[in-house]
Amino acid sequence: MVIGAGARRSPGSGRRSRADVAEGTGTRGCRLGLFGEQCGFEAMRILFANSIQMFGGAEVWFLQVAEGLRARGHWVGLVCRPHTELEKRALRAGVPVIPFRFGADVGPLAVTRALRLLRRLHPDIICTNQDKELRTFGLAAKVTGIGRVVHRRAIDHPLKNNLRYRLTYTWLADVVVANSFATRSTLVRSAPWLRKARVEVIYNGVDPGRFDGPAAAELRSEWGCGEQDFVVGFVGQLDERKGISTLLEAFERAAVLRPEVRLILVGEGPLAPRVAEFRRKSAAGDRILPLGFREDIPRIMRSLDLLVLPSLWEGFGIVLIEAMAARKPVVATCVSSIPEIVVSGETGFLVPPEDPEALCQAILRLATDRNLAAEMGRRGRERVEASFSLSRMLRKWEELFREAASERPGR
Structure with a gap:
């Protein structure tokens, strides 16, 4: 199912509650495949963002986690570029897709679109994989106060030790997750301002x-x-x-x-x-x-x-x-x-x-x-x-998302 990124509220509707947002995608009995009424816990609303046009290991991960957490009863949405292999596979798997044109890094149009999207969907968690996504949706989350931003670092490259990266990783990201201890070590070694305690490690997995x-x-x-x-x-x-x-x-x-x-x-x-x-x-x-x-x-x-x-x-x-x-x-x-x-x-x-x-x-x-x-x-x-294993990876991500969501002010 494709969710339009530019839908607007009807006049006079007022502020929507979290249970009413996104064309019926509330936390109970939604038509996008959320099984909240069958769960013994409060289901989370998780929004994944991916700006990559090619299909590779990161995109495999996005699909695995999106499908797996959706099957566990959480609402999951995937923001990605239109007409990509990732979009095609997500739709085939039944994962709700929000086509999104990212444009320039921290471009005002992209950030404005992200602001509107967060206000409409009210996710508990926004999960990003590239710095571009982190800056776009992290800034939107800070402005709106909606959602906790979890950034997944999946490349073993050092961060640049400058103000831009310092703001990106310490202000916009609430949690940073590396996919290996090697990646985590490279991160904290290259960025002395990034506290080790803020960088978790969760391995990838397969079924x-x-x-x-x-x-x-x-x-x-x-x-x-x-x-x-x-x-x-x-x-x-x-x-x-x-x-x-x-x-x-x-x-x-x-x-x-x-x-x-x-x-x-x-x-x-x-x-x-x-x-x-x-x-x-x-x-x-x-x-x-x-x-x-x-x-x-x-x-x-x-x-x-x-x-x-x-x-x-x-x-x-x-x-x-x-x-x-x-x-x-x-x-x-x-x-x-x-x-x-x-x-x-x-x-x-x-x-x-x-x-x-x-x-x-x-x-x-x-x-x-x-x-x-x-x-x-x-x-x-x-x-x-x-x-x-995939089950181990999904359990780790679910636990991390739930902990991050619980730290959000007002919960």
Whole structure:
């Protein structure tokens, strides 16, 4: 369901109560899927804001949490750019969507739209993921006094130590949540004015059950891969940050020694032309298959023998826990949050970034020892169930949102 961002109250209607706002989206029995009457607690009204046009790990997170909290009885709305993959998937999942044109950073038109939206929807929580969203909706929340702002920091990059960022993170954000301890450490180290106590950590999670089932033989057949082939997969954006050049060089070296090794690339990005050129020039080019953007990730993960993620830095690396949930070993670089996910020697291998030889050797080790690969996959699944499950993540976010909402003046 799409909620119009510019709806106005009827003349003379006066100030709406929280139970009457947003076209029938009150806290009890609303037509947007809130199940407050069936809950043994007061349902929250949670508004997520996302300004990104591309679809990646952060957008996967938005959908997971929006759907999960909605299923738990809370009202959830998603503010996002119109005509994006995120909007399409949210609508398909039944999550209420508010199309929003963000414009310039802290642009007066965007802030005015945010002010109107908050006054109409009266959320308890406003959750942002990018600094642009934080500044736009954080400022609107301060002006209106509506909602508590929870900002999710999902990239392992330092903050700039200047007045702009200090105001953004200490005045506009009520709570900051990092997706890993590595991200939290980078945040507080780069911003001495940001108190550690204000930065929480909640890991991303997946539903392990979505990755159950046998490998799709027909899918491997579509790829031109037989049962004896060792299929290495990469899932993510084709850009420099993901270490694509290192991956191609490492695969070329591995393919010389192990002719059964194949490489599947899932994703789009600016390096797609370079991948195409590499395939034309390399002797191993016929064993590289770019699939482009795909939605059937669980099916793909089940059909791989190994997932690699040779990133230079990461936000979180959710594809790692997806592969581990599918009982696949992983090889990744020891950067950002990745060492918190992958236990080297148990669930896969960690290698230095921009080191094609180390990556090649890790691939060869697993290609030549299928029993080791299977054992690492089994341990990876156990690790996901223990530390990176969707149910655990949703419980943590629900608890954090409820605590933040309870601290709002007047409650």
